[in-house]
Amino acid sequence: MIGIRKLFEFQEDCSSYIVNYCNSVNKKTLIVKAPTGSGKTIILLDFIDKYIKQKNRKICFIWLTPGSGELEEQSKKKLDKHLPQYTSKTVDDILNGDFDDKDVCFINWERVTKKGNRAIKEAERKNIYERIADAHRNNIDFILIIDEEHQNNTSKARDIIDAFAPIYTIRVSATAHKNKAFDMYEIDEVDVIASGLITKALYINEGVSDAQIQDENGLLLNLAIAKRKAIKEGYEKLGKNINPLVIVQFPNENPGLIKSIEEKLTTMDITYDNGRLAIWMSGNEYHKNIDNITDINNSVQFLLIKQAISTGWDCPRAKVLVKLRENMSEQFEIQTLGRLRRMPEAKHYDNELLDNAYLYTFDEKYRESVMQNIDRAYFVRRIFLKPEFYDFNLVKELRNLDYNSSGEREKRDRLAKFYKEKYKLTNDVTINKVKLMAGGYNLSDRIEKTIMQGKVVRTIDMVREDATRYGVSFAVNTHEHAIDLRQSIDSFKYLIGLSYEKTRVILELLFRDNRRFKNKFLKLNTSEFYAFILNNVHKIREDFREGMIGSYTEQRMFVEAKEEIFKFPHEEIFKYIEQKDSKVLKKNVYRDYTDDCLVEEIKSKSERLFERFCESCEEVSWYYKNGDAGQQYFSITYLDGNQEQHLFYADYIVGLKSGDVWIIETKGGEGKNGTNKNIDIQVRNKFDAFKQYAKKHNAKWGFVRDKNEKLYVNNTEYIDNMSSDAWKLLKF
Structure with missing residues (x-):
């Protein structure tokens, strides 16, 4: 029991489980997955109280x-109030x-x-590491509670955790993922x-019908x-002053999309001036009317936010989410949905x-993004370069910004x-429509x-395969959809190396x-x-x-690439899926590089085979995954x-005991009946560039x-068919 009320049964069960866990032997880290709104702070405070008492x-x-700092202050205030x-x-x-x-x-x-923060700087007072050391000398043990545990995973964060040397670590998050290690x-x-x-x-x-939609x-x-x-009327009938x-x-x-929404809301008498509209985005010019916005009866009716709401933000009066789209694959935040689902008075x-x-949303990507948040296939941690590889270097190439590619006309004619040729188009527009539709165009x-x-x-129900879905259509509004058009063209203009305006001209020449x-x-x-x-x-x-x-050799001409010295990064994000009896791959240039990264969800078959080959090959001294x-x-x-x-990034750099260094690019191999599993359409261009x-x-x-x-390895002439003599059994 703590200061506010008796815990709900699920909160009591969780708190007691953590206490029992911290009394166990040979257990160090517990992950607690607590849905947003479940009262995780209260659960953790109850755990602290119980553990200290026994x-x-x-x-x-x-x-x-x-x-x-908001979540830190919020949690501290709750402890001061309840304990x-x-x-x-x-x-x-x-x-x-x-x-x-x-x-x-x-x-x-x-x-x-x-960087540079006084909490870890050598200064007049002892820094935090020395305070930790003093506590250890005084026989004080530490238990770490890591709130929103997925959000901070850097070398400095690891250093802090290691310095505390906690006897137990409790990691808590609404979007935690299962990890066989914990x-x-x-x-x-x-x-x-x-x-x-x-x-x-x-x-x-x-309320969204399948009728044709104008706006x-x-x-x-x-x-x-x-x-x-x-x-609002429902609250008023109950005598509740909740806005x-x-x-x-x-x-x-x-800015364009924000302005268009502001204009729409203005026509509905929802403005910044009358206090019914607020905006909360980066930059002071995008902070308006947000003071006390979480108060249950605050006057703000609409809040405009960017993709993610600040961690720790708690506004139980939020009841409706309008999620806009821009024809892009933006991330859908589970935390945003969680905050939307809090009850204003913690009761039904x-x-x-x-x-x-x-x-309310017409965003077609949210199902994919929700799935990624809920059930991501892999986990991540930081790994660190072994000191003996700090000085290794190679020459790498970068784009030459002084080089001019072919012009707009050449690109237009090529497309x-x-x-x-691809769709067998003619001068007959009617026939062309049929052929393009047959080729997959709408x-x-x-x-x-x-x-x-x-x-x-x-929340997981949002990704059900049997969820009700239907088609809707919108009449084109050239003013409203101008932003969408630009975003769409921007998403592929880089493929021909032209500006939005010039790419649009080419499309109009071909189709308008x-x-x-x-x-x-x-x-x-x-x-x-x-449309x-x-x-x-x-x-x-x-x-x-x-x-x-195209053909690299036909178009290469004389382009001198910009060159720089490449060195191995001192730390990397390591993706993995915890496997039973995982082992450290000792020849990798990073510490704690384990074989639980060698899984289908993370690496291709050729990559998995190659890393195992390096580990077992006597001639290989070390290897680096680029x-x-x-x-x-x-x-x-x-x-x-x-x-x-363009740039491509060769997959591996391999050091042999002889002192030789090899640079290796892995590609999809050959399957049954000679099936080509390589999906890289630029493979020949990359091969020839690598050769040069x-x-x-x-x-x-x-x-x-x-x-x-x-x-099999090839460095002579690229041929898809691996029966060719160009492909030799890999040996170093």
């Missing part, structure tokens, strides 16, 4: 929180004193990991619902306004309208030729989407009736052109990529058929592919 040792609790008999401390208190028995120390990650306790979301702490269910797109954002906002008004809040979530801080009202939350004059509608109880061009495949009017791009963005991207392959993208990794430039520069790099720098190299569980 302990037989000096103990100090370290409560680590993410963010810029005033214990001393709560911050980093400043520790620096001015010590870690003492029965202390609960709330530490924000940024205070101890941010024990896990999961609170069932249904138990939280039954307690009344969160809504009974979440309604998705309630999607306007429709979503109108539905949200009507729902908010009904909820329900609608959250409008943007995928990013796009036996009223269907008030006991549920509401989501026209590609479309004509030629509707309306924007078509598939949405989900229904009621879900658990407003420009004269000899290869005019369609003659779409303005609305039809908008064509928005309905076919993935198909166009696929064709642009395929159309730009990253897929980023300036810190080893890269080589290549040109596509349009003379556009090796010649220039006298490097040993090869492309490696698998066949019948064996690895």
Whole structure:
């Protein structure tokens, strides 16, 4: 029992489980998965109280929180309120004193990991590491509570955790994932619902009909306004002074989209000036009317936010979420849904309208993103370079910014030729429509989407395969959909190396009736052109990529790549799926690089075979797995058929006992009946670029592919058929 009330049964069970866990032998780390709104802070406070009362040792609790300090302050205030008999401390208190028995120390990650912060700087007072050492000398043990445990995983964070040397670590999060290395306790979301702490269910797109829609954002906002008004009236009938809040979530801080929503809300008398509208995004100019916004009767009715709500933000009056889309694969935040489902008075009202939350969205990506949040296939941790490899270096290539690729006309003609040959297009627009539709293009004059509608109880229900989905279509509004059009073209313009404006001109020359061009495949009017791009963005991207392959050797000419020295990064994010009896791969250049990364969900078959080959090969002294993208990794430039520069990142660098160094690129191999499993359409361009790099720098190299569980290498001429003599059994 603690200060506010008797715990719910699921909270009591969780608290008692943690206490018993911390009394066990040979157990160190427990992951607690607690749905947002389940009262995890109260559960942890109850655990602390129980453990201190039955302990037989000096103990100090370290409560680590993410963010810029809000969650730290929030948790500390709750302890001071409910457990005033214990001393709560911050980093400043520790620096001015010590870690003492029965202390609960709330530490924000940024205070101890941010560069130059006085908490870890050698200064007049002892730094936090020395305070930790003093506590150990005084026989004080530490128990670590890591709140939102997934959010901080850096070398400095690891150093802090190692310094505390905790006897137990409790990691808590709403989005925790199972990890075979640790024990896990999961609170069932249904138990939280039954307690009344969160809504009974979440309604998705309630009231959205399958009729043709003229204005999607306007429709979503109108539905949200009507729902908010009904909820407000429902509270008033019960005599409750609760002002329900609608959250409008943007995928990013796009000024144009923000302005368009502000204008729509203004026509509905929801403005910043009258206190009914607030905005909370980065930058002071995007902070308006957010003071006391979490108060139950605050005047703000609509809050505009970016993709993620600040960690620790608690606003139980939020009842409706409008999630906007921009034809991009933005991440859908489980935490946002969790905060939407809190009940304002921590109880149900036996009223269907008030006991549920509401989501309105035409975003087709949220199911995929929810699945990634709920059931991500892998886990991550930091690994660190062995000191003996600090000085290793190679020459890497970067794009030469002074080099000019082929012009707009050449790219236009190349794409026209590609479309004509792939789809067998003619000068007859009517025939071309049939052929493009047969090839997978959608030629509707309306924007078509598939949405989900229904009621879900658990968050996981949002990813059910049998959930109700149906198609909706929107009439094109060139003003409203101009942002969508730009976002769509921006998503594939890089494939031809042109600006938005020039890429749009090429598309109009090929498919729109407003420009004269000899290869005019369609003659779409303005609305039809908008619909064509928005309905076919993935198909166009696929064709642009395929159309730009070309021949590297034909187009290479004389391009001098920019060169820099590459060194192994001192730390890396390591993806893995915990396996029984996992082992350290000793030849890798990183410490704690284990074989539980060698699984299908993380690495290709050729990569898995290659790393095992390196571990078993007598001639191999060490190997490095390169990253897929980023300036810190080893890269080589290549040109596509349009003379556009690109970078590719060879998979492995291998050191032999002889002193030789090999650079290896792995590709999909050959399956049954000679099936080619390589999916890289630029493979020949990369092969030829690799060959030129090796010649220039006298490097040993090869492309490696698998066949019948064996690895073969090629560094002469790229041929898909692995029966060719160009592919040799891999030996070093």
